[in-house]
Amino acid sequence: MAWRRFxxxxxxxxxxxxxxxxxxxxxxxxxxxxxxxxxxxxxxxAEQFAEAAQLFHQLAQKxxxxxxxxxxxxTLRAAEAYFKAGDRERARGRLLAGLEMxxxxxxxxxxxxxxxxxxxxxxxxxxxxxxAEVRQAMERWLAQAPPxxxxxxxxQALPARCPTCxxxxxxxxxxxxxxxxxxxxxxxALTANASPE
Numbered sequence: 001m002a003w004r005r006f007x008x009x010x011x012x013x014x015x016x017x018x019x020x021x022x023x024x025x026x027x028x029x030x031x032x033x034x035x036x037x038x039x040x041x042x043x044x045x046a047e048q049f050a051e052a053a054q055l056f057h058q059l060a061q062k063x064x065x066x067x068x069x070x071x072x073x074x075t076l077r078a079a080e081a082y083f084k085a086g087d088r089e090r091a092r093g094r095l096l097a098g099l100e101m102x103x104x105x106x107x108x109x110x111x112x113x114x115x116x117x118x119x120x121x122x123x124x125x126x127x128x129x130x131x132a133e134v135r136q137a138m139e140r141w142l143a144q145a146p147p148x149x150x151x152x153x154x155x156q157a158l159p160a161r162c163p164t165c166x167x168x169x170x171x172x173x174x175x176x177x178x179x180x181x182x183x184x185x186x187x188x189a190l191t192a193n194a195s196p197e
Contacts, residue, residue, distance in 0.1 A: 033059065034165060037074075037186055041166035044081060053081035057094065064101075072101035073184040076114060077167070083125070092130055096137060103141035110184075112142060113172040164188045 036055055043052035056078035063071035075098035082091035095118060102111035115138040122131035158169050158181060167185040174181045174190065181190045 033062065034186055037165045037167070040077075040081075041161075041185075044077075044084075045166070047084075049081045049085035050087070053078050053085055053087070053090070056081055060094075060098075068187075069105070070185055070187055072098045072105070072107070072110075073114075073173075074098075075101060076118075077185065079118075083121075088127075088130075092133075095130075095134065099134070099137065099141070103144070106145075107175075108142065108145040110173045110175065111138070111145075113170065117170070158190055162186060162188070162190060 037059055040052045040055035040059065043049070043055065056074055060071055060074035060078055062068075063074055075094050079091045079094035079098060082088075082094060099111060099115055099118070102108075102114065115134060119131045119134050119138075122128075122134065158171050158174060161168055162183040162185065165183060165186040165188070167183060169183070169190060173184055175184065176182070182188065183190055
């Protein structure tokens, strides 16, 4: 009877192997929000920007209402889609709102890189006025930031797109949790092999 105390209960084993966590893509069907995000990213790739913008905006509002950390990036993605759809005013509103969310959350590194990328894109599109407006807002927000440490870089290349939701991956904005790079849009691990230097 002594052997019984070394047996692992079956229920505990099922708990360990039977319930994949959110960082294990492909193991369970995606929820409605993830399907909507996949659809929005697919629409961006198909250059159906107006419809993609609406989906990103809806996702951002839901994420914001629930306090999810993906809300700023989804808002910025909506801004990008609105710009590509030719809706400058909505794009401007979403762009400034997304950057301000990052500032309010003290996510200074991500704010700096997202803002710089937005300014470069606006200048390339010939929208010097909005680029200047974003630059002024960035200076105001970043004045509150402590000295920013160097960003961690992946020792292995990150994918160009998230394998789960299809969103673009910007290595300078990837946030690491317990040594794992997470997608800024869906929050799922980008790769099992990458680790910060």
